[in-house]
Amino acid sequence: MSVISLTCIECPIGCALEVEMENGNPVSVKGNGCPRGKLYAENEVVCPKRVVTSTVRAKNGVMVPVKTDRPVKKSEIFEIMKKINQTTCELPVKIGDVLVENISDEANLVVAGNA
Numbered sequence: 001m002s003v004i005s006l007t008c009i010e011c012p013i014g015c016a017l018e019v020e021m022e023n024g025n026p027v028s029v030k031g032n033g034c035p036r037g038k039l040y041a042e043n044e045v046v047c048p049k050r051v052v053t054s055t056v057r058a059k060n061g062v063m064v065p066v067k068t069d070r071p072v073k074k075s076e077i078f079e080i081m082k083k084i085n086q087t088t089c090e091l092p093v094k095i096g097d098v099l100v101e102n103i104s105d106e107a108n109l110v111v112a113g114n115a
């Protein structure tokens with residue numbers, strides 16, 4: 001049995017979590033202030049995921065804030081950033097517009113803010 005210490009990033013409280021591991025699998029989570037922390041910890045020790053945020057250059061040169069619409073595997077972020085850097089768009093766009101469908105198996109790339 002081993003213990004992994006994490007800080008929950010699901011809300012600003014940042015609970016200190018301890019995950020007991022057995023044979024590479026989480027068997028218990030302590031320190032979470034709510035159920036989201038338990039789920040976060042269980043996912044983080046097996047397959048960590050993050051929402052990717054960046055910008056895409058519109059054809060007129062304006063930078064458009066973008067993000068993945070779901071968390072993606074951390075191991076895929078480098079490839080996703082390469083695709084984002086090759087992406088352009090035409091204005092106008094609005095928050096939530098899909099710029100790249102299925103930028104990963106799990107997510108689309110969407111507009112995240114006003115250009």
Ligand code: SF4
Pocket residue numbers: 008009010011012013014015031032033034035036037038
């Ligand atoms: S466990 Fe719950 S209360 Fe604690 S940081 Fe995570 S989301 Fe916030």
